[in-house]
Amino acid sequence: MAMEMQSRDSSLRCLPKRPAVDIEFHDVTYTVPQGRKGSKVILRSINGQFRSGQLTAILGPSGAGKSTLLNIIAGYKCQGATGQIIVNGESRNLKQFRKMSRYIMQNDLVQPMLSVEEAMMVAADLKLGINVPKSDKKKAIDEILKLLRLEKASTTSTNKLSGGERKRLSVALELLNNPPVLLLDEPTTGLDDMSCSQCISLLKTIAEEGRTVICSIHTPSAKLFSMFDSVYIISEGQCVYQGYGPEVVGYLSDLDIECPRHYNPADFIIEVCCKEYGDYHDRMVSAIDNGRNCYSSNAAALTMEPPIVPVDLKGSISSIKEEVYADLSSSSFEHESNWTTQFWILISRMWLQMWRDRSYLLLRVVLHVIIGVIIGTLYFGMGQDGSRTLFNFGFYFCCLIFFMYIPMMPVLLQFPTEVQLVKREHFNKWYRLSAYFTALSFSTIPVQIVLGSIYVLFVYFLTNQPLELDRLFMFFLICILTAIISESLGLLVAAQLTVVNAMFIGPVISVPFMLLAVYGFGSGYDTIPPLIKIAMYFSYLRYSLEGLIHAMLTDRQKLDCPETEEYCIYTDLNFFVKEMGMEHTKFWMDVAVLCFIIVLFKGGSYYLLRQRLRPNKTFIALQYIGRLVKSHLGLAR
Numbered sequence: 001m002a003m004e005m006q007s008r009d010s011s012l013r014c015l016p017k018r019p020a021v022d023i024e025f026h027d028v029t030y031t032v033p034q035g036r037k038g039s040k041v042i043l044r045s046i047n048g049q050f051r052s053g054q055l056t057a058i059l060g061p062s063g064a065g066k067s068t069l070l071n072i073i074a075g076y077k078c079q080g081a082t083g084q085i086i087v088n089g090e091s092r093n094l095k096q097f098r099k100m101s102r103y104i105m106q107n108d109l110v111q112p113m114l115s116v117e118e119a120m121m122v123a124a125d126l127k128l129g130i131n132v133p134k135s136d137k138k139k140a141i142d143e144i145l146k147l148l149r150l151e152k153a154s155t156t157s158t159n160k161l162s163g164g165e166r167k168r169l170s171v172a173l174e175l176l177n178n179p180p181v182l183l184l185d186e187p188t189t190g191l192d193d194m195s196c197s198q199c200i201s202l203l204k205t206i207a208e209e210g211r212t213v214i215c216s217i218h219t220p221s222a223k224l225f226s227m228f229d230s231v232y233i234i235s236e237g238q239c240v241y242q243g244y245g246p247e248v249v250g251y252l253s254d255l256d257i258e259c260p261r262h263y264n265p266a267d268f269i270i271e272v273c274c275k276e277y278g279d280y281h282d283r284m285v286s287a288i289d290n291g292r293n294c295y296s297s298n299a300a301a302l303t304m305e306p307p308i309v310p311v312d313l314k315g316s317i318s319s320i321k322e323e324v325y326a327d328l329s330s331s332s333f334e335h336e337s338n339w340t341t342q343f344w345i346l347i348s349r350m351w352l353q354m355w356r357d358r359s360y361l362l363l364r365v366v367l368h369v370i371i372g373v374i375i376g377t378l379y380f381g382m383g384q385d386g387s388r389t390l391f392n393f394g395f396y397f398c399c400l401i402f403f404m405y406i407p408m409m410p411v412l413l414q415f416p417t418e419v420q421l422v423k424r425e426h427f428n429k430w431y432r433l434s435a436y437f438t439a440l441s442f443s444t445i446p447v448q449i450v451l452g453s454i455y456v457l458f459v460y461f462l463t464n465q466p467l468e469l470d471r472l473f474m475f476f477l478i479c480i481l482t483a484i485i486s487e488s489l490g491l492l493v494a495a496q497l498t499v500v501n502a503m504f505i506g507p508v509i510s511v512p513f514m515l516l517a518v519y520g521f522g523s524g525y526d527t528i529p530p531l532i533k534i535a536m537y538f539s540y541l542r543y544s545l546e547g548l549i550h551a552m553l554t555d556r557q558k559l560d561c562p563e564t565e566e567y568c569i570y571t572d573l574n575f576f577v578k579e580m581g582m583e584h585t586k587f588w589m590d591v592a593v594l595c596f597i598i599v600l601f602k603g604g605s606y607y608l609l610r611q612r613l614r615p616n617k618t619f620i621a622l623q624y625i626g627r628l629v630k631s632h633l634g635l636a637r
């Protein structure tokens with residue numbers, strides 16, 4: 001209790017002041033297509049209001065539409081929704097509203113490998129900008145951590161936080177620029193009773209400071225239920241109650257539904273919604289006029305009709321509006337840090353996370369050493385052996401396959417999860433997506449260079465390749481460019497898919513690239529049909545192979561044929577290059593094409609990622625067609 005009081009004393013003085021925001025919604029309907037079955041209506045002409053300075057709970061049976069309503073109010077889902085959302089008496093400007101509201105989704109993902117304090121400092125740098133002195137940011141962070149009782153965990157790694165601490169950290173991160181509206185989807189799920197009540201008490205403190213705090217919640221205890229300033233109950237996509245929680249008993253009693261003594265009113269109304277005592281759904285919806293009214297027991301004497309107070313949807317709000325609306329339309333919610341700052345903060349965070357994950361880094365180093373030694377041993381000394389030119393060619397191709405798969409697999413495994421985090425951070429306006437994507441693209445280059453060098457040094461010398469610095473450099477350059485392309489291809493695949501699908505599609509999609517790179521090998525380039533010759537130039541590995549062959553085999557003296565061999569067919573390397581159809585290739589042209597492919601794949605991945613986070617009309621139409629096709633073919637789950 002003492003702790004509760006202590007946290008309530010805090011008023012987040014360090015944070016920028018924000019205006020109060022009241023939200024109303026009218027006739028909100030949300031429909032999703034259901035293939036041949038037509039469409040499914042999830043929210044049905046629902047109305048309601050959420051006030052500033054209040055903690056509001058959205059309750060209802062599972063599948064009632066709580067998360068859907070939160071998604072629509074937050075602006076996270078708009079496609080398929082109709083109706084009106086009013087913010088401080090004016091129709092909601094979604095762009096503006098997204099800047100002033102923060103949505104904490106159910107999956108409380110936080111950036112791994114950082115301490116709580118570091119995660120907060122990164123968020124503070126991004127949200128408050130670099131012009132705010134570090135000491136002020138530190139003060140704000142300390143205040144928030146104290147408010148959310150995370151001071152003791154400030155040095156704990158985010159990977160090691162308990163469920164409750166992780167949820168509180170998700171809230172803390174979003175409090176940094178003091179958003180006036182906070183929406184939380186089931187913040188208490190997975191917490192024990194004590195942590196639940198602590199979490200709700202903290203949210204109440206946050207609301208008391210003038211913010212509009214709305215959270216969806218599953219069957220709270222009677223104690224929790226009474227802590228909310230306002231409760232909004234949904235059943236079957238319609239509002240069945242809006243008002244103060246404990247008054248639900250009186251409301252139901254007015255509808256001739258008696259809540260047993262000592263029974264949790266929250267449990268009882270959910271059971272009523274689930275029709276355990278008969279079908280009262282329509283009566284409740286019409287009593288509250290589907291959320292247009294708000295229940296208050298003080299408003300009228302008990303009559304046959306429930307004492308519902310019509311909500312003055314303009315009245316109280318308009319008084320606030322005059323004071324604050326100017327603030328709302330100002331640019332005070334813009335990104336405080338510019339693109340370059342965001343880029344540097346994000347790339348530093350990525351490097352720090354890579355460095356902290358040292359066991360993984362070490363594993364990758366060891367893997368490059370082991371595979372380098374194995375491949376080097378398999379092709380030992382073949383680089384200048386006239387009888388082994390074909391084996392040597394196999395070695396070059398083997399190196400390219402290594403640099404095609406090894407950098408792609410971690411991306412396919414990690415990026416789909418990372419997208420969920422980016423979705424949350426980007427939706428809550430931490431940074432521009434372009435800044436994030438550029439940081440992501442550059443952050444991995446140093447690691448690729450170091451790991452690539454380890455591998456190249458082992459194989460180059462073990463296989464006895466020519467000891468010429470320019471050839472070594474060209475070999476290395478082609479390997480690194482191939483690695484970067486493969487990584488970009490991984491991003492392209494993983495940007496729209498789940499881990500399972502990405503892990504399947506990524507390797508499968510690489511097979512045609514491999515085949516096209518060496519198609520017709522052995523039978524002579526001239527025997528390849530013209531169409532396949534054209535197709536070969538759609539494989540990036542073909543350019544890598546051309547580059548490697550050019551770097552390693554052109555302008556070299558005839559190789560010696562060992563005495564143990566009777567005849568060596570490819571001692572003349574120029575003849576071999578001609579047989580491969582690569583005699584006219586230019587190394588720097590191949591490098592230029594590889595660089596172009598990197599830009600192409602990166603651009604494609606960025607576009608797909610952007611569409612994943614905020615699809616445009618074409619993409620929405622494509623998704624819709626995809627869903628229709630899937631449901632018509634019976635593939636929709």
Ligand SMILES: Nc1ncnc2c1ncn2[C@@H]1O[C@H](COP(=O)(O)OP(=O)(O)OP(=O)(O)O)[C@@H](O)[C@H]1O
Nearest residue numbers: 032040042060061062063064065066067068069218
């Ligand atoms: N894209 C969709 N396609 C089909 N049905 C959907 C879609 N999105 C939501 N639904 C359905 O809409 C209903 C409401 O979903 P919602 O997630 O809002 O429920 P909820 O009240 O938050 O449930 P819970 O408490 O279990 O999380 C559910 O029956 C769900 O299956």
